[in-house]
Amino acid sequence: DVKVTQSSRYLVKRTGEKVFLECVQDMDHENMFWYRQDPGLGLRLIYFSYDVKMKEKGDIPEGYSVSREKKERFSLILESASTNQTSMYLCASSPPPTGLAGAGGEQFFGPGTRLTVL
Amino acid sequence: AQKVTQAQTEISVVEKEDVTLDCVYETRDTTYYLFWYKQPPSGELVFLIRRNSFDEQNEISGRYSWNFQKSTSSFNFTITASQVVDSAVYFCALFKSGTYKYIFGTGTRLKVLA
Incomplete structure (x- = not known):
């Protein structure tokens, strides 16, 4: 079963904190x-x-x-979190566009991280 | 500019009713791809269908059907005999050929009442 996983479902941070959201996919x-x-x-x-x-x-x-240091992992970094970054964050992966027409493939999504910045 | 419009913010129907979700897109490209995704309460978007701009045939998959009309730039989604499990947010998306970008509409929340 193909999977995109995200490190947290819910996250609460304070204004000014550095925040890391991690995403891992196992579909290459x-x-x-x-x-x-x-x-x-x-x-x-x-x-x-x-x-x-x-x-x-x-x-x-x-x-x-x-940051993407490895193929399977893609990290989102909020350098200094602010309240207007309170949101749901979704990670997705897809195969590259195919064929001469550059056909877009299906995207596979993770479950999302609901981030609250106080 | 490319754009996807889902004018229906929220729709409520009673179980077993048919419901159509509208999607209107804008693009100047001749080659593009259209998608529908379902986002159930669990949050994870699930792929439903992909259609390329050269294939205007309607598609049916069980209770789901899609009507693609280039003349009106629409790609509408119909659920026949809706069920409570169909309750979700549905997104229409446009992919520009030769790029990596998908453009999503704002979504339509469907509530199916028992």
Whole structure:
């Protein structure tokens, strides 16, 4: 059974703390993604990675950084947590785009981490 | 610009009713892919379907069916004879060919009442 796991389901941190959210996939996927989900805003892409040590900014990267030292692990880092980063964070993985048309594959999601910053 | 619009924020139906979730997308690309995902209360999004822009055939999978119409840029999802287990948030997403990015709609929360 394919799996994307996230280190915590619930996390409470204080303003200014450095926060690490970990994501591990066991499908040998090249692509990994971090999204945040907020009511009325859907899923917004923070960062993605298409290979080890490679990363690209998504639509809302400010205040976040990422690390991908191993293929199976993709970490999201909040350098100095703020209250407006209180959200649900979702990690996903997918195989690379295939074929000449660059077909996007199915994404596999983790269960999410609900982060509260006080 | 690319965009996915799910205008229905929340829908409530009684069990066994049919329900259609709307998805309208915007893109200037000729090659793209559309997805539907289900997010049950447990939180983990689950893939339902992928459709490429060259395949406008409707698809049926059990009680689920999808209607893709390029003329109206819509990719609507119908659940026939809804069940309580269908209660979830449903997301429509657009993938731009040749990139790595998926663009999600804001989701539709479906409540199926017993």
